Amino acid sequence: MDGGGGVNSAVMNSLRLFILGTIIETGRRFFQWAVERFKLFQYSITAQFQEGDPSYEWIILFLTEEKVWTRARQFRVNATNSMRKWTVNMADPDGDDLSKDENAEYVPTYDEAQLFKWRGYWVEIRRTMTSRFNPSVGNQLSTTLYTRDMSALSALVDDAKARYTRRSNPHVIVHTIDQAGMNFGPNGVWGNSKSKQRRPLSSIILQEGVIQSLVEDAREFIRSEDWYTKAGIPHRRGYLLHGPPGTGKSSTIYAVAGELGLEIYSLSLASSFVDDSFLQRAVASIPKQAIFLIEDIDCAFPSREDQEEAETLPMMAGAPFPPHMMMNSRMMGRQTSPITLSGLLNVLDGVGSEEGKIFFATTNYIDRLDSALLRPGRIDKKIQYKLATKAQAAALFLRFYPESYTTLLCEQSETTPLSEKMPIDGDARKTLTPAEKTAALADLAARFSAEIPEHEFSTAEMQGFLLACKQQPEKAVADVAAWVAGERAEREQKRVREEEREARKREKKELREARQLQGSLARLGEMGAFGGGAEEAHGGSQKARRRHGPPPELDAAGAIPSVHVNGTIPLPNGAGPLSNGTSPMSNGTSPMSTGTSPLLSGSPVQSPNGTPVMEVPSVTSKAVEVGA
Numbered sequence: 001m002d003g004g005g006g007v008n009s010a011v012m013n014s015l016r017l018f019i020l021g022t023i024i025e026t027g028r029r030f031f032q033w034a035v036e037r038f039k040l041f042q043y044s045i046t047a048q049f050q051e052g053d054p055s056y057e058w059i060i061l062f063l064t065e066e067k068v069w070t071r072a073r074q075f076r077v078n079a080t081n082s083m084r085k086w087t088v089n090m091a092d093p094d095g096d097d098l099s100k101d102e103n104a105e106y107v108p109t110y111d112e113a114q115l116f117k118w119r120g121y122w123v124e125i126r127r128t129m130t131s132r133f134n135p136s137v138g139n140q141l142s143t144t145l146y147t148r149d150m151s152a153l154s155a156l157v158d159d160a161k162a163r164y165t166r167r168s169n170p171h172v173i174v175h176t177i178d179q180a181g182m183n184f185g186p187n188g189v190w191g192n193s194k195s196k197q198r199r200p201l202s203s204i205i206l207q208e209g210v211i212q213s214l215v216e217d218a219r220e221f222i223r224s225e226d227w228y229t230k231a232g233i234p235h236r237r238g239y240l241l242h243g244p245p246g247t248g249k250s251s252t253i254y255a256v257a258g259e260l261g262l263e264i265y266s267l268s269l270a271s272s273f274v275d276d277s278f279l280q281r282a283v284a285s286i287p288k289q290a291i292f293l294i295e296d297i298d299c300a301f302p303s304r305e306d307q308e309e310a311e312t313l314p315m316m317a318g319a320p321f322p323p324h325m326m327m328n329s330r331m332m333g334r335q336t337s338p339i340t341l342s343g344l345l346n347v348l349d350g351v352g353s354e355e356g357k358i359f360f361a362t363t364n365y366i367d368r369l370d371s372a373l374l375r376p377g378r379i380d381k382k383i384q385y386k387l388a389t390k391a392q393a394a395a396l397f398l399r400f401y402p403e404s405y406t407t408l409l410c411e412q413s414e415t416t417p418l419s420e421k422m423p424i425d426g427d428a429r430k431t432l433t434p435a436e437k438t439a440a441l442a443d444l445a446a447r448f449s450a451e452i453p454e455h456e457f458s459t460a461e462m463q464g465f466l467l468a469c470k471q472q473p474e475k476a477v478a479d480v481a482a483w484v485a486g487e488r489a490e491r492e493q494k495r496v497r498e499e500e501r502e503a504r505k506r507e508k509k510e511l512r513e514a515r516q517l518q519g520s521l522a523r524l525g526e527m528g529a530f531g532g533g534a535e536e537a538h539g540g541s542q543k544a545r546r547r548h549g550p551p552p553e554l555d556a557a558g559a560i561p562s563v564h565v566n567g568t569i570p571l572p573n574g575a576g577p578l579s580n581g582t583s584p585m586s587n588g589t590s591p592m593s594t595g596t597s598p599l600l601s602g603s604p605v606q607s608p609n610g611t612p613v614m615e616v617p618s619v620t621s622k623a624v625e626v627g628a
């Protein structure tokens with residue numbers, strides 16, 4: 001009996017457990033069903049934030065500040081770097097969330113759904129991945145607000161944006177693109193965001209008023225959106241900063257962005273993956289009131305010299321592409337991009353470039369830029385940067401040695417070895433008032449700038465020198481003359497090397513031209529020998545070779561031994577009649593060397609009976625001999 005009762009109670013217990021489990025599971029399913037109905041009957045609003053779009057950054061910061069992450073159980077860990085991610089302080093959850101001082105950054109991934117309350121609304125957040133094959137890109141954050149009030153969503157986004165602006169304030173946010181960014185969705189191509197410390201305008205040393213007028217111009221532009229709309233003018237503005245390297249072009253843009261609180265979207269046209277359609281997509285996804293920056297814009301397009309060189313290439317034996325394709329490949333000396341000028345112009349003129357966008361471009365070579373790019377509407381203001389003046393040198397010196405951070409040698413302790421001291425007025429040690437110190441530094445700055453020749457060195461070069469004399473203003477003054485002399489000597493050596501390189505390049509070019517001419521002459525010789533029609537010239541070339549020997553050959557170094565036209569004209573050692581300026585075949589007036597020559601332009605001459613004939617005036621009607 002007892003045994004039967006025990007079995008019964010075990011069965012009963014199991015049954016109870018089963019019923020309990022069923023009730024719980026049913027309850028869970030019902031709850032899920034109810035939540036879905038709730039959403040279905042529009043008791044909720046859902047918004048997606050796509051990684052790569054600026055709003056994704058806003059919402060991540062918002063969640064960090066709302067401390068939603070404290071319930072998260074999954075984090076991505078990165079070694080601390082300048083990539084901007086709104087990370088959390090694991091060591092001190094109640095402290096400042098932006099743990100930039102730590103070695104590692106913890107970024108919540110929000111893999112599990114999190115529910116939290118914001119301004120009385122229940123908000124659910126969860127991450128979804130758009131790319132199954134590449135989990136590191138294409139994340140989305142899905143935010144659901146349990147309310148029917150549509151304005152709650154825009155209030156949340158506004159709140160997130162406001163927090164983001166406040167947090168970003170001491171920094172300039174720079175967005176860039178790497179190839180991986182291409183995987184992002186329709187909007188997001190700007191995969192990398194970095195934060196740079198804001199640079200005060202006063203730290204940029206330019207001629208009086210230049211940077212202030214630039215800032216004022218940009219500020220005025222941002223303010224006058226209505227005016228642009230009423231006038232029917234696209235609300236965009238373009239600036240080109242041009243001049244030698246290291247004169248402060250990029251620094252100016254970063255300082256202006258910091259001053260105006262704008263983010264920078266910086267694109268390098270030299271990247272191989274940036275073509276016209278990519279550029280269009282990238283620019284279209286830049287938000288309102290931001291800076292679109294293209295540094296070294298000339299790099300995207302070949303210079304006229306490069307173009308000329310490319311035009312001669314197809315004439316060379318075995319040149320695989322027509323010139324424009326050669327431009328776009330990396331076969332030219334200078335790297336160019338697959339982007340076209342018209343592609344860039346379309347983007348600058350297009351709808352994606354309106355809405356208060358400020359376009360900045362920099363270049364070291366303004367004359368390499370097409371005038372179409374420089375016209376107002378695309379570039380509204382050009383600012384020229386020059387190598388430093390004496391005044392700029394003095395200003396840089398004073399920036400390096402501010403009164404409050406600098407200890408002059410004459411102020412240093414008596415333990416400083418005398419050999420290291422360079423007292424200004426010979427005293428061993430002094431206590432200077434701030435005014436005296438300022439005056440002493442001004443004096444040093446004047447002595448420093450007196451040694452710097454006008455417009456010969458860039459600010460970056462001087463900065464490099466001054467960095468080697470950090471906190472040693474007297475040493476900078478003592479060494480500057482030697483530095484100038486050393487730099488000049490180095491430049492002279494560089495100039496000589498450059499000249500030699502140019503001479504070698506010229507020689508190669510002449511050789512190439514001579515080779516082309518030799519080829520033309522050989523063909524003419526063959527045709528001239530048969531005196532006639534294209535068919536004959538073509539079909540007869542084999543015969544000609546049999547009769548007159550092999551075509552011209554190059555020597556081992558690739559040089560042409562010599563060519564005789566009518567047995568008399570040697571080719572080309574630089575002084576030969578075919579290569580010097582006086583030869584009827586190489587000077588500008590020769591029908592064979594001018595651009596209009598039917599021989600070099602490839603258009604056939606018509607024979608009297610209308611048959612195309614490669615006929616050669618005067619000299620070429622005679623036989624061409626090739627030989628040593």
Ligand SMILES: Nc1ncnc2c1ncn2[C@@H]1O[C@H](COP(=O)(O)OP(=O)(O)OP(=O)(O)O)[C@@H](O)[C@H]1O
Nearest residue numbers: 203204205206244245246247248249250251459460
């Ligand atoms: N006018 C300037 N005022 C202050 N610092 C400058 C100035 N010019 C150059 N520098 C310093 O030199 C360095 C290089 O400057 P920057 O990159 O702005 O020059 P750039 O003209 O843009 O050069 P590039 O044409 O090579 O890009 C920076 O560290 C910057 O601080």
